[in-house]
Amino acid sequence: MSPTTPRGARELTGTMSRASNANENLAQCGDNAGQNNKPDKHSASDATLSNKSDNECLPSVPNDQHDILISENMASNVKSLSFLHWNVNGLLSKIQDSDFMSYLCTFDFVCIVETFVEEIQSNVFVGYNVFCKPAVKFTRQGRCSGGVICLVKNVFAPYVRKLDIDCGNFILLIIDKSVFGLQKDVLYVCAYVPPEGSPYYNYFDVENGIGLLEDCLSECMINLNDIFVILSGDLNSRTSNISKHVTTDTVFDSPCKSSPINADRCSEDGVLNNYGKSLLDLCTALNLCILNGMCPGDYSGRYTYISDTGSSVNDYFLLSNDLFVAVYDSCKLVISERIESDHMPVELYFRLLKEKDLNADEGDEKAFIDKFVWNPSNAQAFKDSFDSDEARTKLEYAINMINVDINKALRVFDEFIKEMAKCMKKRVFFK
Numbered sequence: 001m002s003p004t005t006p007r008g009a010r011e012l013t014g015t016m017s018r019a020s021n022a023n024e025n026l027a028q029c030g031d032n033a034g035q036n037n038k039p040d041k042h043s044a045s046d047a048t049l050s051n052k053s054d055n056e057c058l059p060s061v062p063n064d065q066h067d068i069l070i071s072e073n074m075a076s077n078v079k080s081l082s083f084l085h086w087n088v089n090g091l092l093s094k095i096q097d098s099d100f101m102s103y104l105c106t107f108d109f110v111c112i113v114e115t116f117v118e119e120i121q122s123n124v125f126v127g128y129n130v131f132c133k134p135a136v137k138f139t140r141q142g143r144c145s146g147g148v149i150c151l152v153k154n155v156f157a158p159y160v161r162k163l164d165i166d167c168g169n170f171i172l173l174i175i176d177k178s179v180f181g182l183q184k185d186v187l188y189v190c191a192y193v194p195p196e197g198s199p200y201y202n203y204f205d206v207e208n209g210i211g212l213l214e215d216c217l218s219e220c221m222i223n224l225n226d227i228f229v230i231l232s233g234d235l236n237s238r239t240s241n242i243s244k245h246v247t248t249d250t251v252f253d254s255p256c257k258s259s260p261i262n263a264d265r266c267s268e269d270g271v272l273n274n275y276g277k278s279l280l281d282l283c284t285a286l287n288l289c290i291l292n293g294m295c296p297g298d299y300s301g302r303y304t305y306i307s308d309t310g311s312s313v314n315d316y317f318l319l320s321n322d323l324f325v326a327v328y329d330s331c332k333l334v335i336s337e338r339i340e341s342d343h344m345p346v347e348l349y350f351r352l353l354k355e356k357d358l359n360a361d362e363g364d365e366k367a368f369i370d371k372f373v374w375n376p377s378n379a380q381a382f383k384d385s386f387d388s389d390e391a392r393t394k395l396e397y398a399i400n401m402i403n404v405d406i407n408k409a410l411r412v413f414d415e416f417i418k419e420m421a422k423c424m425k426k427r428v429f430f431k
Contacts, residue, residue, distance in 0.1 A: 235314060
């Protein structure tokens with residue numbers, strides 16, 4: 001399906017697909033609509049899976065994208081991992097579609113947003129641990145709003161724990177470092193940020209959904225200290241082709257093979273909205289980078305939302321800068337083409353680079369990163385780099401921005417210093 005495919009054709013195809021699978025009811029989902037006029041601000045539930053069910057998910061896994069060699073109890077044998085984010089725009093009508101369910105079951109970690117359900121039966125997603133952030137109702141009539149469900153394959157369950165933090169439409173999980181073969185645990189965040197002006201913000205007394213996400217992530221990163229981040233979600237943020245520069249200032253335990261990471265993003269969506277600006281500031285503050293439009297598999301920054309009224313990029317994967325550098329050669333982002341929702345599924349694949357993989361072939365080019373190292377012999381060159389009209393203009397601009405936008409000022413100053421310090425850049429090779 002191309003971005004210009006009419007929605008009517010997609011709906012017709014989807015209707016025919018669901019009709020052909022009408023008798024293959026994989027599961028039923030409870031739809032216990034709330035009776036109260038106002039939602040519980042602190043409501044949340046985790047659905048517990050049953051180990052016995054006649055409704056087994058039997059996925060057909062594409063070999064070129066998903067090469068898991070794993071025993072039931074040993075995550076150390078993982079060769080690759082797959083993540084899915086999808087705004088399904090309502091889950092109840094889709095879980096009876098066997099094609100939809102089989103597609104979900106091809107992934108190890110799944111983030112489903114805008115489920116519109118308050119709770120879900122335990123046998124719907126067999127083979128997965130299910131974490132649920134219920135949708136909420138703002139009025140007695142009409143459907144629920146929001147809702148997030150995160151699925152974790154049972155084989156990874158012993159290596160995953162949920163953080164007991166109740167904020168926004170977010171689910172936060174800690175994935176043990178052994179799954180990735182890294183020296184840090186991974187904070188995996190499944191997020192839905194309602195659009196600007198949503199009634200959600202009036203009820204919960206929140207002004208900016210991205211600001212709420214940043215506060216939540218900041219608290220976690222402070223409490224957990226040294227950790228990688230993988231964030232997926234419909235963030236209702238349009239960021240155009242603006243990128244948060246990927247830095248390689250730190251030596252990593254799992255370095256990438258040499259590959260030129262393109263710090264420039266591309267995007268089919270040229271719009272920058274208020275939440276997009278906030279998301280870019282979040283990336284700067286928390287040292288995250290947007291994969292859409294700068295990751296293998298999606299260098300063009302394809303639309304993730306396509307409708308009769310317009311198209312946009314709202315669904316994202318974000319990674320910690322240092323994690324992205326470490327896995328750049330081994331990750332792939334795919335904007336898939338499905339007809340069940342106006343939002344396209346966003347797939348992320350990792351081929352894990354264990355230490356033995358990096359040294360498997362001595363003929364391969366050595367892995368390296370570039371870092372800044374003070375060199376006294378280049379001290380004068382470093383000083384001279386500041387002695388130009390261009391440098392003074394950039395520095396003055398950064399200073400003037402302090403009273404306008406402190407986050408932007410920090411970003412401009414950070415980029416300015418790194419540009420001036422090019423003479424101190426050193427390439428570090430790994431044995």
